Amino acid sequence: MLFEDKVALVTAAGAGIGRSIAVKLAAEGARVVVSDVDDTAGAETVALIVDAGGSAVYQSANVADDAQVRALVARAVDEYGGLDLAVNNAGLGAAPKPLQDISDAEWQRTIDVTLTGTFQSMRAELAHMTAQGHGAIVNIASIAGLQSTSQLSPYGASKHGVVSLTQSAAAENAASGIRINAVAPGPIITAALASLPEESRRRYADEVPMKRLGDPEDIAEAASFLLSDAASFITGVTLPVDGGSLVR
Template structure:
């Protein structure tokens, strides 16, 4: 896929985060100019430098992607500066907002839904109007296993991700006749913390619940986004692609399964011990 996106313009929200930054840099490596949005100016600047190191252009828009004025600048300003928006990647979102439902309040609920779901609506709406006029475009959003399998203490987060998957299907129907494809990626257990900040023992323990035997990293996701945005996926729309090492495929984790890993044939190295 070398320089597959030469001459294309990609917008990435949440570009200062682990997944967003990996996606933005991968599109840049494949030749795209990239508009970066995040609330963290320092992180976004660092990602912009990595994008520009791939000999493409970067544009930074600092602000909350659930704010309509920020989104108007992100989409409209990018069209003014770069000439188009060919691909929108929605990765902006809140994680770590864990709270038991009995301890919930309206402020918590509204904030998570606003950042995680309203931002996808606003960015997709603004980008889709431009794409529809051109007769082509790709919108990709970021879901979670929590959209279909619940996390404890994450009612708002899981509801927002379920909303993203429902919106993905709805937009695929509404926008397909205009040549716009809409899909989502569902990451599994991904280590998005700064390098070295989580101990190898903690990561190894988390990885024991994953069929492939390890926690994912943002780079595991980047090529899925670029594939879905490419012509190689030109007949794929309205789907959610899990990139989770097989987590959603299993009913029980290995530690509590009836047929445990200790009963697996001793053939070669096992990914999970």
């Protein structure tokens, strides 16, 4: 198993990509602190892990609230004695619209969760990992952080910011035994895409060179690799997992 005796936390792990990552890390032996703002959904992820023979606890945390983020890291340390692996997955999109029509509230909501939430999560995790002298972090970015994003400017700006935070922190911590990378998903079947009519899903899938939408497990596999010792000489990268979308 890849993560025997490791302690991991995953934000926004009550559904979709975060849940899939939490389940994968636990299946590889990690003890996982599952976090979300939806306590019922978070408890369901914990139950999935425990029912499969793994170890997990739930800690509620809105990543836009710094005190809750610090409490999340403290929970990992109190519950399991440390923090080896962290996946900063929380991120929010918004309804597509031109930049000039975006309200302050819409801008702020996306930035607070997607960009500031990732920054606050990394800051709290790195404080602990620096003291302990090792660790690995994966941020969930998006292909929207690596290309232009017409109609999604707050989300695109946030995800470009997540890529940049990944690079800055990787450079700052490379000599300290702490690796920081990101995964940039293309279109993945989670709640938003799953709720679309079959025909719209088909259209999205047809735009992907591999002619399919991604599964949350595709992202979990990539995150797991980047967290593992198999990636021990990799830091500061953003790995697209997008069925070829960026090269079409």
